[in-house]
Amino acid sequence: xxxxxxxxxxxxxxxxxxxxxxxxxxxxxxxxxxxxxxxxxxxxxxxxxxxxxxxxxxxxxxxxxxxxxxxxxxxxxxxxxxxxxxxxxxxxxxxxxxxxxxxxxxxxxxxxxxxxxxxxxxxxxxxxxxxxxxxxxxxxxxxxxxxxxxxxxxxxxxxxxxxxxxxxxxxxxxxxxxxxxxxxxxxxxxxxxxxxxxxxxxxxxxxxxxxxxxxxxxxxxxxxxxxxxxxxxxxxxxxxxxxxxxxxxxxxxxxxxxxxxxxxxxxxxxxxxxxxxxxxxxxxxxxxxxxxxx
Amino acid sequence: xxxxxxxxxxxxxxxxxxxxxxxxxxxxxxxxxxxxxxxxxxxxxxxxxxxxxxxxxxxxxxxxxxxxxxxxxxxxxxxxxxxxxxxxxxxxxxxxxxxxxxxxxxxxxxxxxxxxxxxxxxxxxxxxxxxxxxxxxxxxxxxxxxxxxxxxxxxxxxxxxxxxxxxxxxxxxxxxxxxxxxxxxxxxxxxxxxxxxxxxxxxxxxxxxxxxxxxxxxxxxxxxxxxxxxxxxxxxxxxxxxxxxxxxxxxxxxxxxxxxxxxxxxxxxxxxxxxxxxxxxxxxxxxxxxxxxx
Numbered sequence: 001x002x003x004x005x006x007x008x009x010x011x012x013x014x015x016x017x018x019x020x021x022x023x024x025x026x027x028x029x030x031x032x033x034x035x036x037x038x039x040x041x042x043x044x045x046x047x048x049x050x051x052x053x054x055x056x057x058x059x060x061x062x063x064x065x066x067x068x069x070x071x072x073x074x075x076x077x078x079x080x081x082x083x084x085x086x087x088x089x090x091x092x093x094x095x096x097x098x099x100x101x102x103x104x105x106x107x108x109x110x111x112x113x114x115x116x117x118x119x120x121x122x123x124x125x126x127x128x129x130x131x132x133x134x135x136x137x138x139x140x141x142x143x144x145x146x147x148x149x150x151x152x153x154x155x156x157x158x159x160x161x162x163x164x165x166x167x168x169x170x171x172x173x174x175x176x177x178x179x180x181x182x183x184x185x186x187x188x189x190x191x192x193x194x195x196x197x198x199x200x201x202x203x204x205x206x207x208x209x210x211x212x213x214x215x216x217x218x219x220x221x222x223x224x225x226x227x228x229x230x231x232x233x234x235x236x237x238x239x240x241x242x243x244x245x246x247x248x249x250x251x252x253x254x255x256x257x258x259x260x261x262x263x264x265x266x267x268x269x270x271x272x273x274x275x276x277x278x279x280x281x282x283x284x285x286x287x288x289x290x291x292x293x294x
Numbered sequence: 295x296x297x298x299x300x301x302x303x304x305x306x307x308x309x310x311x312x313x314x315x316x317x318x319x320x321x322x323x324x325x326x327x328x329x330x331x332x333x334x335x336x337x338x339x340x341x342x343x344x345x346x347x348x349x350x351x352x353x354x355x356x357x358x359x360x361x362x363x364x365x366x367x368x369x370x371x372x373x374x375x376x377x378x379x380x381x382x383x384x385x386x387x388x389x390x391x392x393x394x395x396x397x398x399x400x401x402x403x404x405x406x407x408x409x410x411x412x413x414x415x416x417x418x419x420x421x422x423x424x425x426x427x428x429x430x431x432x433x434x435x436x437x438x439x440x441x442x443x444x445x446x447x448x449x450x451x452x453x454x455x456x457x458x459x460x461x462x463x464x465x466x467x468x469x470x471x472x473x474x475x476x477x478x479x480x481x482x483x484x485x486x487x488x489x490x491x492x493x494x495x496x497x498x499x500x501x502x503x504x505x506x507x508x509x510x511x512x513x514x515x516x517x518x519x520x521x522x523x524x525x526x527x528x529x530x531x532x533x534x535x536x537x538x539x540x541x542x543x544x545x546x547x548x549x550x551x552x553x554x555x556x557x558x559x560x561x562x563x564x565x566x567x568x569x570x571x572x573x574x575x576x577x578x579x580x581x582x583x584x585x586x587x588x
Contacts, residue, residue: 111449135428147318152320152409
């Protein structure tokens with residue numbers, strides 16, 4: 001099922017993004033720079049969560065679903081472009097390719113990020129959903145991506161570099177940096193599938209566990225993978241003396257923490273199955289993406 | 295009248311912005327960095343246009359007016375923070391104070407900009423206006439600020455550095471870089487004052503003339519002012535061999551072009567006076583801000 005969503009529905013999400021950029025951008029190099037990072041691919045995990053959530057509630061995948069998922073991926077992509085900048089994480093490699101500023105220069109990379117961020121809100125504002133749904137999706141996205149979410153998480157992450165932070169502080173950083181957008185993906189899926197408030201609440205809870213699982217796995221991969229497997233430089237966290245789950249808990253401890261978050265997510269999926277017209281299979285497949293390969 | 299709006303209503307706009315930042319920001323230095331640039335002041339010309347436009351139609355200045363004006367100023371402030379970065383215009387001084395990155399470092403300056411941009415959309419989404427009005431105000435703001443507007447204008451401006459561009463290309467850059475947000479200020483005011491489409495059309499036309507006037511005046515001030523008067527480094531355009539109106543038209547030619555745009559704006563104000571319940575006096579006072587002092 002997840003396979004099928006990836007193969008058939010993700011291209012529609014990508015088409016919404018690319019069409020949007022091609023329709024509205026009036027500066028050629030800016031357009032190229034944004035398309036470069038969008039077309040670099042990546043796991044598309046956030047749009048996949050939106051699509052999976054709507055599907056799990058047996059709802060149709062209409063254009064507003066693809067557009068909302070596209071807007072979310074635009075925000076995620078902007079955050080990668082800005083995070084990779086020399087003043088931030090100073091990364092040369094992303095998704096197996098040179099980072100945006102390595103190809104287009106820092107000025108255009110900053111502007112490409114600004115353009116994708118701004119465009120995401122325009123894209124949602126233009127769906128055929130009711131104005132009330134559009135405003136809600138915009139509001140929650142801005143909250144998740146902004147100064148109470150992702151942007152604050154990134155600021156905390158920068159601050160924590162070359163410094164040892166306790167586990168609770170690390171969790172707070174990741175709730176913002178990666179958790180907020182992943183949680184939004186589940187919640188937006190629930191809104192698009194017209195679910196009632198208590199179901200949205202369960203999706204939010206699920207998103208938080210999946211978000212932490214995602215980050216722990218990401219930290220672990222930086223230790224146990226090769227650069228070729230990962231498509232970005234490995235060992236970066238240790239090099240920059242970053243506080244990570246493996247650094248704080250050891251590799252085995254981090255693996256255990258990952259298993260715990262995934263276990264908690266399982267419990268929420270069972271609750272969802274009882275609470276709603278809900279097909280758990282696709283979420284089981286989704287969770288498997290967050291486990292470490294044996 | 296304009297004096298009174300400045301004295302009594304602009305502080306309400308500023309309060310909306312500062313309350314928003316204080317309510318939502320969960321990272322201390324990020325909060326300080328955003329507040330630093332917001333509290334640095336500046337002319338507040340964009341919020342003043344929103345307030346003036348609503349007032350000219352004899353409508354009440356309610357909290358949604360202050361919030362929309364605040365969101366617009368947040369977008370303007372983010373664009374200044376990013377434009378001042380070393381990779382962009384590399385400015386050390388802004389509004390008479392060190393630029394954001396000089397005080398908080400580049401990483402936080404980038405994030406403060408991202409946070410203000412994202413927050414602007416959240417702030418509008420939370421007004422008590424109808425969802426349809428909120429979506430429209432968000433959509434037009436994203437269009438004005440994004441890849442078909444301000445961000446594209448800034449990309450064009452960077453590209454034009456150390457290069458001689460013809461007058462038409464220069465105008466196109468400025469329509470994006472400064473014109474789009476100034477035009478939005480008039481249009482948003484019209485929407486907030488519940489004006490019909492043809493009046494909104496006139497406000498858009500007015501915004502375009504005022505936007506060009508603003509830029510020509512800005513270019514002229516860079517040549518004829520001192521750093522102390524202006525609160526930012528003068529002579530920067532010539533230093534970076536930028537194409538400007540004075541460079542292309544000479545100082546007298548630029549002054550004449552400014553007078554022409556202001557004359558066109560006058561004509562639109564007369565049309566507005568015929569078309570709507572409209573008080574022209576406040577717009578006359580507004581236009582005077584864009585003329586050069588004798």
